[in-house]
Amino acid sequence: MSTAPSAPGQPIASTRPAAVSATGVGKVFASRKGADVTALEAVDLTIAPGEFVSLIGPSGCGKSTLLRLIADLDSPTSGSIEVFGKTARQARIDQAYGIAFQQAGLLPWRTVRSNIELPLELHKVGKADRAARSSELLALVGLSDFADKYPDQLSGGMQQRVAIARSLAESPGLLLMDEPFGALDEMTRERMQTELVRICAETGAAVVFVTHSIPEAVFLSNRVVVMSPRPGRIRDVIAVDLGRAEGRGEGLREADSFFEAVVAVRESLHGEPAGAPAARGVDQR
Numbered sequence: 001m002s003t004a005p006s007a008p009g010q011p012i013a014s015t016r017p018a019a020v021s022a023t024g025v026g027k028v029f030a031s032r033k034g035a036d037v038t039a040l041e042a043v044d045l046t047i048a049p050g051e052f053v054s055l056i057g058p059s060g061c062g063k064s065t066l067l068r069l070i071a072d073l074d075s076p077t078s079g080s081i082e083v084f085g086k087t088a089r090q091a092r093i094d095q096a097y098g099i100a101f102q103q104a105g106l107l108p109w110r111t112v113r114s115n116i117e118l119p120l121e122l123h124k125v126g127k128a129d130r131a132a133r134s135s136e137l138l139a140l141v142g143l144s145d146f147a148d149k150y151p152d153q154l155s156g157g158m159q160q161r162v163a164i165a166r167s168l169a170e171s172p173g174l175l176l177m178d179e180p181f182g183a184l185d186e187m188t189r190e191r192m193q194t195e196l197v198r199i200c201a202e203t204g205a206a207v208v209f210v211t212h213s214i215p216e217a218v219f220l221s222n223r224v225v226v227m228s229p230r231p232g233r234i235r236d237v238i239a240v241d242l243g244r245a246e247g248r249g250e251g252l253r254e255a256d257s258f259f260e261a262v263v264a265v266r267e268s269l270h271g272e273p274a275g276a277p278a279a280r281g282v283d284q285r
């Protein structure tokens with residue numbers, strides 16, 4: 001197992017169109033008074049189908065902005081973004097991706113099952129097909145027994161699993177996740193990470209995952225993209241090789257290969273050897 005830094009934006013070889021292809025992406029937020037904010041500058045990044053890529057970097061370096069650009073919730077000031085070979089806008093229209101953010105964002109008046117079915121309902125999927133798909137997803141996230149409960153009857157971790165199930169409802173080839181486990185306690189968080197690795201292996205979805213936690217990024221990812229403070233640029237892309245999903249159990253967190261990758265990401269983040277003061281907004285756990 002090796003942990004070799006690779007060239008920023010280097011793709012994994014594939015003949016299918018990339019899940020995400022960002023070329024020369026910049027984002028400037030114009031401000032009415034004072035200076036404009038350059039949130040992103042010259043971002044080149046290609047993510048292969050099925051690949052898990054984490055974005056990590058100090059607070060305000062543009063991680064959420066990049067995710068929002070990929071999701072077409074905002075548009076770049078320069079450069080271009082493609083999702084599965086389509087413009088970001090077309091990919092949004094075609095529901096090529098699912099989104100999960102820090103807050104589960106469930107509708108409290110709907111049951112777990114009908115929260116999961118919401119995107120299918122919006123896209124006029126018939127009742128029987130919706131029920132079949134939600135049953136499948138409930139099983140996938142281990143919540144079959146909670147289908148008829150309401151969100152406030154679930155723990156935070158369970159709510160987040162419902163949100164993940166909902167984001168998978170339309171079998172997207174790409175998941176965009178912005179600190180989805182940020183509000184969870186450490187034990188739940190680690191369990192969720194293990195589940196996410198399994199879910200991704202089962203569904204084959206590519207993931208762009210924003211986190212402040214170095215170990216979380218390492219545990220989950222094929223590559224960790226380290227971003228620099230404003231203006232957000234890609235500082236490094238660190239390839240992590242922790243083996244296939246089936247082998248990635250809890251024991252891996254104590255393996256040498258895991259620690260080596262954690263150190264590589266930490267050194268890149270700080271631009272100096274590990275042990276130096278932490279970058280603001282980056283969790284060392």
Ligand SMILES: Nc1ncnc2c1ncn2[C@@H]1O[C@H](COP(=O)(O)OP(=O)(O)OP(=O)(O)O)[C@@H](O)[C@H]1O
Pocket residue numbers: 029030037038039057058059060061062063064065066230281
């Ligand atoms: N809609 C907006 N209007 C103006 N400035 C914005 C807007 N959205 C983000 N910014 C600015 O762009 C920069 C990047 O913000 P962004 O939210 O992408 O950072 P981040 O890396 O996700 O930070 P955090 O880790 O704290 O979530 C920040 O300086 C922020 O103030």
Ligand SMILES: [Mg+2]
Pocket residue numbers: 063064065
């Ligand atoms: Mg953010």
